[in-house]
Amino acid sequence: MTRYRLLRVLLASIIATAIFPAFASSFAGTTGGATSGGASNTSGSTSGDDKVILQARDDAAGFVASDGRIRGAQLEAALRLVRERHEAAQGMSDMQLARAILAR
DSSP states (O other): OOHHHHHHHHHHHHHHHHHOGGGSSOOTTOOOOBOTTSOBOOTTOOHHHHHHHHHTHHHHHHHHHTTTOOOOHHHHHHHHHHHHHOGGGGGSOHHHHHHHHHHO
16 A cells, blocks of 8 residues: 555545544444334434445445446435535545545
8 A cells, every 4th residue: 555545544534533423333222212102213313324324335435446436326325414414524525435434
C-alpha cells in the first residue's frame, strides 16, 4: 500500500468515526422498543439507520472497487441518509462516504 493510499484509508477511518458515532454500537438486540400492542416504536432509534448503512456495504465495496462506476441502490440510500443526518457529510464526496461506510 502506498503512503498516499494508507493516508487516505486512515483519513476515511477517522471520518467514519466522526460521522457515524451513532452507528458505532451494535444494533443487535436493539429493537427501538415496542408498544403493548406489539407495534414497533422507532422514534429516537438508530437501529433503522444501522440497517441501511450495513446493507450498503456490498454496494460501497463495488463502488470503491470500480472507482465510482458501479452505483447500487442501497449505497444511494445510505448516502442520502448520512447526508441528511450528519452535516459534516454534506461536504464529502460519494467516494469518501463509501470508504467511510466500508471502514465502519
